[in-house]
Amino acid sequence: MIAVYNEDTTRLYDRKLDQSPDADGTEQDAQARSWWDAGLRHFENGEMEQSAECFLTVLRYDPENRPAFKNLGVVYLHLRRFAEAKEAFTRQLQLLKGSKPERSALAEAHLGIGSALLGLWGQPEMRESELHSISTVAYAEFSKVLELEPNSSGGWVGLGIALHILDRLDEAETAFRRALDIDPGNLLVTERLRGVLEDKLEKRLFELGYLSKLNRPIRDFSPYENRQPIEVRGTPLSETIIEERR
Numbered sequence: 001m002i003a004v005y006n007e008d009t010t011r012l013y014d015r016k017l018d019q020s021p022d023a024d025g026t027e028q029d030a031q032a033r034s035w036w037d038a039g040l041r042h043f044e045n046g047e048m049e050q051s052a053e054c055f056l057t058v059l060r061y062d063p064e065n066r067p068a069f070k071n072l073g074v075v076y077l078h079l080r081r082f083a084e085a086k087e088a089f090t091r092q093l094q095l096l097k098g099s100k101p102e103r104s105a106l107a108e109a110h111l112g113i114g115s116a117l118l119g120l121w122g123q124p125e126m127r128e129s130e131l132h133s134i135s136t137v138a139y140a141e142f143s144k145v146l147e148l149e150p151n152s153s154g155g156w157v158g159l160g161i162a163l164h165i166l167d168r169l170d171e172a173e174t175a176f177r178r179a180l181d182i183d184p185g186n187l188l189v190t191e192r193l194r195g196v197l198e199d200k201l202e203k204r205l206f207e208l209g210y211l212s213k214l215n216r217p218i219r220d221f222s223p224y225e226n227r228q229p230i231e232v233r234g235t236p237l238s239e240t241i242i243e244e245r246r
Helices: 007-012 027-044 048-061 066-079 082-097 103-121 128-148 153-165 169-182 187-207 237-245
Strands: none
Touching: 027 048, 027 066, 048 066, 066 082, 066 103, 082 103, 103 128, 103 153, 128 153, 153 169, 153 187, 169 187
């Protein structure tokens, strides 16, 4: 089974919203800053629809406000409006490339795009013919994140999920283990690593003739939206068997 995609995957992206944009004292800037602050308040209160409207209003005053596009993308991830999130992060990236951005800012934009693509992949209405292309592009986005910031835990997690979807299980395992090296206590990454190990075991049992078929990946994760990872003591059976076979 592919590791569960749900709202926790927004942890691939930094949830901390930027501070208010600079203003030069004009009335228009004052209005933009007022809407910006309102967007932050709504976000902190969990009022995502209202927060999105506030940042959209900021962009009406200032159409090239890169932080506003970033924050709008984060809000859209929470709303599971993944196509709009991808558009917001893509616009952020375009504006960044028109300046002299820090590597971390570029990495954040690519991380946001990749996260939105994973969300699109998880939508049950997505056509089968589009799935491979989406996951391939997501893999490319997370690869760019890691080129810019090799120690990005979110980049390694996203890369691992994309590789898992593409059935590149050995590489996915490596990516998740790298993420755990950076963030050892992350139970969500541990769960996703366990999912890869279980799929590797299932694939091996199929090759040996113990299974008649391989299960298709789950894409409709709505029953799992409120699922919380639990800490498991000891080594999972799947990992024990794989280790013994090496």
